[in-house]
Amino acid sequence: MPENISPLPDFTRWPSFPFEGDMRVKPLAAPVEVEPPRSGEDAADCVACNTPDDAYIWISERWRVRAMDRPTGLPMVLILECRSHLDIGDLPNLLAAELGVMTVRLERAIRSLDGVARVHVNRWGDGSAHLHMWFLARPYGRLQLRGTFLTLWDDILPVIPEQQWRENLALVAAWLAEFGGTAIAEPPHIQWESPSTINYSDTEPDTPATPPHTESARPASLDDVDPRQTPADHRDRAAQSATTSPDSHSRSVAGDTPLSESIPTQRAASTALGASPAGSAE
Ligand SMILES: [Zn+2]
Numbered sequence: 001m002p003e004n005i006s007p008l009p010d011f012t013r014w015p016s017f018p019f020e021g022d023m024r025v026k027p028l029a030a031p032v033e034v035e036p037p038r039s040g041e042d043a044a045d046c047v048a049c050n051t052p053d054d055a056y057i058w059i060s061e062r063w064r065v066r067a068m069d070r071p072t073g074l075p076m077v078l079i080l081e082c083r084s085h086l087d088i089g090d091l092p093n094l095l096a097a098e099l100g101v102m103t104v105r106l107e108r109a110i111r112s113l114d115g116v117a118r119v120h121v122n123r124w125g126d127g128s129a130h131l132h133m134w135f136l137a138r139p140y141g142r143l144q145l146r147g148t149f150l151t152l153w154d155d156i157l158p159v160i161p162e163q164q165w166r167e168n169l170a171l172v173a174a175w176l177a178e179f180g181g182t183a184i185a186e187p188p189h190i191q192w193e194s195p196s197t198i199n200y201s202d203t204e205p206d207t208p209a210t211p212p213h214t215e216s217a218r219p220a221s222l223d224d225v226d227p228r229q230t231p232a233d234h235r236d237r238a239a240q241s242a243t244t245s246p247d248s249h250s251r252s253v254a255g256d257t258p259l260s261e262s263i264p265t266q267r268a269a270s271t272a273l274g275a276s277p278a279g280s281a282e
Pocket of ligand 1: 040043086130
């Protein structure tokens with residue numbers, strides 16, 4: 001056996017491992033002498049510090065919760081941040097204690113959603129300097145998704161419907177607001193249709209009732225971002241893509257699409273996703 005070929009670790013044979021077929025372990029790169037700074041080490045360049053409240057689903061005096069900029073494969077993926085430009089080890093006792101309370105509260109809120117069995121809580125911190133805790137919901141009954149590889153499955157599973165995702169965001173935001181702070185995410189408006197409206201819709205047979213969720217509807221993952229083209233708000237992702245961190249699960253967040261915006265129609269949602277609406281504007 002050549003010396004650069006390592007045997008595959010046991011986890012590649014776990015039922016939860018998402019891949020099969022021929023694989024090999026990558027060669028280990030040499031360690032660097034001095035690690036590069038993470039994204040936003042300086043508060044002036046920090047994405048979290050420079051993102052306004054309306055990009056979040058819930059805010060309070062010292063904490064904020066944000067979502068991805070669009071649905072992903074898991075029922076819910078959220079990030080908890082403190083307002084202060086600090087990493088986890090720098091938190092003063094007040095914030096450290098509140099982090100515990102907020103973690104438990106957010107876990108409960110997400111677990112209260114229909115179809116959620118478990119909420120995985122992660123903090124990596126290799127990509128961005130500003131403390132951000134990941135909350136990933138595992139769908140009920142999906143035993144194959146248990147454990148370590150849930151972050152990978154989030155990019156593999158079919159994207160959940162936008163309407164359901166927005167309802168879930170609003171439910172979590174409302175749950176948190178019960179204990180304080182302000183819910184920013186609102187439920188999507190229900191489209192009440194009068195009979196005449198329904199008849200009108202019948203004249204547009206080409207308009208799909210629900211936009212298909214294709215790969216193009218996915219948020220860009222880190223590897224989709226060309227660092228040469230991302231000087232500003234994508235700096236976070238670009239910087240992270242230069243690392244081999246587990247934080248590479250990070251991707252674009254709600255800054256592009258304010259979650260407080262309600263969706264008047266499915267057609268508007270499909271437009272927001274970049275799908276081409278077949279019908280005329282209403
Ligand atoms: Zn910051």
